[in-house]
Amino acid sequence: MYEPIRSKSVHSVADASGFPHRTREEELDIQLAGHLGALLAVTDELGLDAAADRIAEQVARLRGTPPVRHAGLTGGDPAALHRRALALAGRALVVAASRADTAAAILAAERMDAHNAALRDAQLAAAS
Template sequence: MYEPIRTKSVHTPPRSADFPHRSREEELDIQLAGHLAALLAVTDELRGLSPSDDLDVAAERLARQVARLRGGRPPVRTSAGLHKPRLVALHERAHALAGRALVVAASRADTAAAILAAERMDAHGAAIASGAHELAAH
């Protein structure tokens, strides 16, 4: 009565050989590298506006972690086109990025990245607090 369907349904999942797969670990590495690279960009921007030894050391540690997670490829770093946003806003952005990196690092049990992210959260949290005190004094 009815003719059988001769083509594959769009609802049939493709065979695993049809497209590349990444493991959960690889996906977390990619996500963590992205968060740390974003944190590195903000750190470099802060270094341009308010240089400090702490930020220099943090930037180098972040760059090493990003390179490790990307299979040895160093992150692209640029300091061109810096504008002068409020330092507190940059520290707030860096604090949020470090928090995201910490969550991903903890979920993949990457102790080195988790410690680095937590240290950066503490440093940026302290900078936010001191910046808020300076703003209140004016």
Template sequence: MYEPIRAKSVHTMAGTSDFPHRSREEELDIQLAGHLAALLAVTDELRARAPSDDLDTAAVRLAEQVARLRGGRPPARTPATAAAGPHLTALHRRAHTLAGRALVVAASRADTAAAILTAERMDAHAARLGPRELAAR
């Protein structure tokens, strides 16, 4: 009833070696490094507005994880200034959201170190926000 397919499909990249392929793990590494780098940027902004030892430690640990995921390349960082911008509550909310996204990816790739770090950061930002702020999302 149907004639069998005799030629290769033109819609697949089968047999081409010039097309870059990444494994699922490599894609997750890239995604996790991006989330952690974004979290690091918000952490640096929070450090400029409300310096604390906790944020300093978090920034160092986040930078280490980003460098690890990027094959030893440290993340690009710009010195944050306490200029006008989002309120501290908005920054903590953004950091909490970014940490949550990073936690999902870290759990997906079974990266225990990154998962622990992001869970700790979620807890720290949730404590700063309080239950009323978190529920207002």
């Protein structure tokens, strides 16, 4: 009833040794460096130089090379930038915790606290 297959299936798995593979740790390093790099850009935008330097150290440690720093300022709304930084620090914290990177996790948690405090101060100033 059915004709036998005469050619190699297009769904067959190719030789896996020919493709580069990364370990879970390497993938998490890449992810964490990406989140911290984005946090660095927002932190530079906010003008928080000391915090930006600490973040840059962690990015350099993860990537093996110093990050490119944010050169141009957009003059964005500080509250929106703090919210963005808070979200990025939260993502970095999750990845740092899953890879058991204590230094990055502590830094991300400190940045979350700092941005929460800045947002709370902005709300108090707007209310009064």
